[in-house]
Amino acid sequence: MTQVxxxxxxxxxLSMGIRHGFGLWLQPITxxxxxTRQTFAFAIAVQNLSWGVFGIFAGMLADRFGAFRVIIVxxxxxxxxxxxxxxxxxxxxxxxxxxLLIGAAQAGTTYAVIYGVIGRNIPAEKRSWAMGVAAAAGSFGQFLMVPVEGLLISSLGWKQxxxxxxGAVLLIAPLAFGLREKSFGGGSAAPREQTIVQALKEALKYPSFQLLMAGYFVCGFQVVFIGVxxxxxxxxxxxxxxxxxxxxALIGLFNDFGTYIAGSLGQRLPKRKILAFIYLARSVVIAVFLLAPLSPASxxxxxxxxxxxxxxxxxxxxAAVAQIFGVAHLSMLSGFVFFSHQIGSFLGVWLGGLLYDRTGSYNIVWYITIALGVLAALVNLPVRExxxxxxxAAGLPQGA
Incomplete structure (x- = not known):
């Protein structure tokens, strides 16, 4: 468990830390x-959409053949x-x-694939906590890598x-060996209760899955617009x-605490209420930020x-997806939920560039992020966990 x-x-x-700093390249490159800023923003928007699309297939491959090969690629x-x-x-x-290329790369080196390994190797009573630890690592990557990237740009130039x-991102490859799973050693996983098609049909028709996808769409819109x-x-x-x-960097540092706390609370409190609180609180924080006088302190x-x-x-x-559907197809289902997140990411970053070029201001997109946060809070409340x-099937346990 510790190695995983x-x-x-x-x-x-590494993977999330590097991508969180891409906003630092916007002005030097353009x-x-x-x-125009729209040119840069559109590329990052495509990155997020590509990440979401390829994430579905990366999740399927990781569920079928193990995460090791997917992470190496x-x-x-x-x-x-x-x-x-x-x-x-x-x-x-x-x-x-x-x-396109970096988006596909992120699909194979981030949450959907990693969470599939965690879900299969961590007991259910510790699963939400363990996912919180992994998410906190991504946040630490932001705290660690963004200042490093800023220093590299100022000292070497943006190209260098x-x-x-x-070169640094290739360090991911040897780390993938620590996520090799014995059940995939022969190229096939253990027998499952459902096929991929059956699991997918079941999830897409389930109202709570649809609501989780809707909330995750808003998450993507907000964080990628702000980050870029x-x-x-x-x-x-x-x-x-x-x-x-x-x-x-501060976002990354405090996200370490936020993701760990959220993952831990997910073991004890209804996950739908935690999600509703997070989305509503984001809207409040953004609104106060826009209303307050702008300064480094604010x-x-x-x-x-x-x-x-x-x-x-x-x-x-x-963790809610795993709790509802089990872990046999968790990477794939997480990939589909994340695809919704990335559609939101695409719109958030692209609209940010488009509306700025047309209006000379980010105000409209800020207002959209506030409204969407309220909407996401409302749609998560009816989720059945x-x-x-x-x-x-005979001889097979229910769930996973």
């Missing part, structure tokens, strides 16, 4: 290349994508590398910084680039509070 948690946590730290794609991001001379190539990260566009928003308001770097307070709520939805949502009742 440790290796999974470090992999998520200014040197002569691109993901690490290689990540390195290629970062190098391509640095060397792309046109917006189209930038979208293909920073967008990306090349250095391309807040550095530029703050610079537009006259604050230094260091304020933006510290702000993103930014740091906002980042700390938002950090507590940042990825705290991740362990709770995935009890294990789904399905006919049992």
């Amino acid at each position: 948690l440790l290796c999974g946590a470090i992999i998520v730290t 200014q040197e290349q002569g691109w 993901g690490a290689l794609l990540y390195a290629l994508g970062l190098v391509g991001m640095a060397l792309s001379p046109t917006g189209l190539l930038f979208t293909l590398t920073a967008g 910084a990306l090349l250095v990260l391309g 566009h807040m550095p530029s928003y703050l610079r537009d308001k006259g604050l230094s680039p260091q304020v933006a770097s510290y702000a993103l 930014v740091y307070i906002f980042s700390s509070l938002m950090g507590l709520l940042w990825l705290s939805t991740v362990p709770v949502t995935n 009890s294990a789904i009742v399905r006919p049992r």
